[in-house]
Amino acid sequence: MIQIDSGFKREMFDGQMTVFQVGDSGDAAYVIETGCVEVLVGDAGDLRRIALLSEGSMFGEVALLDHQPRTATVRTLVPTSLIRIDRAHVEELLGRSDPVIQYLLRLLLERFRNSSGKALASVDLNSQETLTPLDSTPVIDLHGAAVRTLSLAHDLSNAIDSNQLELFYQPIVLMDNKALAGFEALIRWRHPNLGMVSPDEFIPLAEKTGLIHRIGQWVLKQACTDWHDLRPLCQHNPAHPPFMSINLSAPELCGPGIVESIQACLNEHHMQANEMRIELTETIVISNVEAISAALGQLRAMGVGIALDDFGTGYAGLSYLQTLPFSCIKIDKAFVQQMHSSQRSFQIIKSALELSRMLGLTTVAEGIEDEPTGTALAAMGCTYAQGYHYARPMPVAAIGSWITTFGKTALTE
Ligand code: C2E
Numbered sequence: 001m002i003q004i005d006s007g008f009k010r011e012m013f014d015g016q017m018t019v020f021q022v023g024d025s026g027d028a029a030y031v032i033e034t035g036c037v038e039v040l041v042g043d044a045g046d047l048r049r050i051a052l053l054s055e056g057s058m059f060g061e062v063a064l065l066d067h068q069p070r071t072a073t074v075r076t077l078v079p080t081s082l083i084r085i086d087r088a089h090v091e092e093l094l095g096r097s098d099p100v101i102q103y104l105l106r107l108l109l110e111r112f113r114n115s116s117g118k119a120l121a122s123v124d125l126n127s128q129e130t131l132t133p134l135d136s137t138p139v140i141d142l143h144g145a146a147v148r149t150l151s152l153a154h155d156l157s158n159a160i161d162s163n164q165l166e167l168f169y170q171p172i173v174l175m176d177n178k179a180l181a182g183f184e185a186l187i188r189w190r191h192p193n194l195g196m197v198s199p200d201e202f203i204p205l206a207e208k209t210g211l212i213h214r215i216g217q218w219v220l221k222q223a224c225t226d227w228h229d230l231r232p233l234c235q236h237n238p239a240h241p242p243f244m245s246i247n248l249s250a251p252e253l254c255g256p257g258i259v260e261s262i263q264a265c266l267n268e269h270h271m272q273a274n275e276m277r278i279e280l281t282e283t284i285v286i287s288n289v290e291a292i293s294a295a296l297g298q299l300r301a302m303g304v305g306i307a308l309d310d311f312g313t314g315y316a317g318l319s320y321l322q323t324l325p326f327s328c329i330k331i332d333k334a335f336v337q338q339m340h341s342s343q344r345s346f347q348i349i350k351s352a353l354e355l356s357r358m359l360g361l362t363t364v365a366e367g368i369e370d371e372p373t374g375t376a377l378a379a380m381g382c383t384y385a386q387g388y389h390y391a392r393p394m395p396v397a398a399i400g401s402w403i404t405t406f407g408k409t410a411l412t413e
């Protein structure tokens, strides 16, 4: 047996051999690479062939997915090479897939088993029918997750028109004097029944359903509108002009017209291009480098700042710093929060700061929750600080009173 990777292995069978038999546990599915197999049903003494499968066919997938014992026996007829797909690998992939897809798959498998080969009935996600759990995952949780996803997707399409979206702003301060330098705009959804829904939940949904374009336009417009009130609160510092940071998703940046709509928004709200900074995560950059490089080049040429968000989490940030016109690196909070407990995190931050200095980029450390972390990062030369230690994201109306309390202590330090 040759190991190909953790999930796929090649198994060789010489001549007539049993791959699995009725009653075995379904811990793998197989693809026939070369050779052929027969599929048999019935008891040991009375086996009937129901199929003959050759190169490229797959078998064993149903028991693998529903964790029930095998209902057929499979034998190789000639020397045969099979690619074995382990259950653990498939479950890892499934676990990362959409809950709606997972739920539909489970319903289909259940009906396939129950129908014993009869035609599958149609699947109705609204039916609250009780399914026998197919494995340790409680089916009702999966049903709940699937219904929540579908219902959120539906509600999200009304959220903009019903004024349920809000922008919160998290202050970003200069490391050396704690002066207010800018803000990151962070979206909030106040759902009428569910309360606050996290952007970590609804932004991926918006990306999948295409709603992200409307939401992105709303964010852009709202942030530029609020900048009128927020800009005068920032410290006047020619070396570090005040800025508003906005998060952009991959479909927004890759779609047509993004440069034009940013330009139009800047014009409409009399905002300088260098007062706007867009934030892109490493994952967006890595998977769309060709599609985004033209748009980034144009935005940078206009003077808009471009920050590489969550730096260090995508493993490929360094190479893109060379080819794409970033002006800023945001060090991910996972590293910042572990810099005192993990030597590795500390070294990653140190290298990122040195690299930024060499490339002439500014740096923001996000997720700073205590004074020692802020002091250490300031001593290491990081430009800006962001985190709960200074301020949480808040509505525009709350910024004034934050300045009064925070300003009395930090701004005058
Ligand atoms: P992000 O861009 O990495 O934003 C930073 C997240 O860290 C925010 O979570 C912020 O509230 C949180 N944070 C800030 N300081 C601290 C701290 O000291 N400790 C901890 N534990 N967390 C801190 P939030 O607001 O829930 O946003 C989550 C993500 O949703 C954002 O991550 C961003 O990727 C996405 N997002 C938010 N608003 C927008 C938007 O308008 N458009 C798009 N496309 N994505 C958005």
Ligand code: CA
Pocket: 184, 247, 279, 309
């Ligand atoms: Ca961000």
Ligand code: CA
Pocket: 309, 310, 330, 332, 333, 366
């Ligand atoms: Ca981030």
